[in-house]
Amino acid sequence: MKQEIKVPAVGESITEATIGSWTKKSGDFVKRNEVLMLLETDKASVEVVAENDGVLTILPGSEAGATVLIGATVATLDTDAKAGAGAPAPAAAGAVPPPPPVQPAAQTSASPAQMTAAPAAAGGSNPNLSPAVQRIVTENQIDPSQVAGTGKDGRLTKGDVLAATPGTASKAAAPAAAPSAAPAPKAAAPTVVPVATGPSKQGDKKLVPMTTIRKRIAEKLKEAQNTAALLTTFNEIDMTKVMELRAKYKDKFKEKFGLNLGFNGFFVKASVEALKAYPAVNAWIVGTDIEYHNYYNIGIAVSTEKGLMVPNIKDADTLSLAGVEVAVRDLAAKGRDGKISPNDLGGGTFSITNGGVFGSLLSTPIVNAPQSAILGLHKIQDRPMAVNGKVEIRPMMYVALTYDHRIVDGKEAVSFLVKIKELVEDPERLLLEI
Incomplete structure (x- = not known):
């Protein structure tokens, strides 16, 4: 059947x-x-x-x-058909016969006289040579008809006959060369090699329809810009202690949990504590009301072949740092394999995007509507910093918080970002939730 x-x-x-x-x-x-x-x-x-x-x-x-x-x-x-009994494959189209060989264009042979027009000769056709020219012609036994004249009406000039007389130009300035010495060869004119250029690609373009996912991404981002009053505040975080902690425990962490200890766990846990302290950042506007959330679903932006997706870590406040790292790994694998489901994408209350993995030093992310804020992480870069009155090289990261100013005030946004800075710079506080 x-x-x-x-x-x-x-x-x-x-x-x-x-x-x-x-x-x-x-x-x-x-x-x-x-x-x-x-x-x-x-x-x-x-x-x-x-x-x-x-x-x-x-x-x-x-x-x-x-x-x-x-x-x-x-x-x-x-379902009644058996293996090998499927519909026959369509016959392969016959090979297109190769085009007939292009015959080379007939080459026309031209005599030297046809290829290069000879200038008017001065000797035989114009016997009125100047005394200086006549003397050089006579002394060097030059046939004037074989020399191209560059003077008025094709007349021979002194320069013309000197150029046609090997060694003559140097006789007046230098002693005669020994009879056995060969005349110096005339320097060849430099050859100008044209720069090779490929065929023009003007007009070479193609029109590719947007995928359904890409259209939806475009709609949501434009909706956020058109609806929300977006503003971005910045800060910087000294990553020294987090990097020391990772270096100290990375082997034991991988041995126990089977994955590398990254930075996502620290920032997700820090974000949850900051959201608890500033609940407006975890809320959004519904009509003329503000909807506050007592749960913390943290979206992690994942770059996939289909486009940017933001699946959520549900109830991130109930997970340990290791649990967050496992959840991030699983969401990244789903995105890579094209298995992110609508349930993964729905219900987020706050988002984190990390442009630093691509080398971004600073950016202003756009909120994931209807959420009210998004945290942007960036590249860690060594910079000289003033520490206790001394200049030290520290691994620093710029962080950005883009927020909807309709619901989040500037003081709340700046304080939220400072809270994350304090927690990440002193990761022991994450364990104590202070």
């Missing part, structure tokens, strides 16, 4: 999806639970698997890149 393969419901309020790619093609025999295609929605990428063994047939209009409605039938699966 033929079983219909339909676009599954992938989230609340989602009515359509884009077929990102098919992992199988029409006529392939597939087994149960094999991935057939990847669906892209405005929130996440979803894998669609085969529910039974059978031969796949992709319906027209359901090719990769097509936009389909939730519940639409995009393919069928013939």
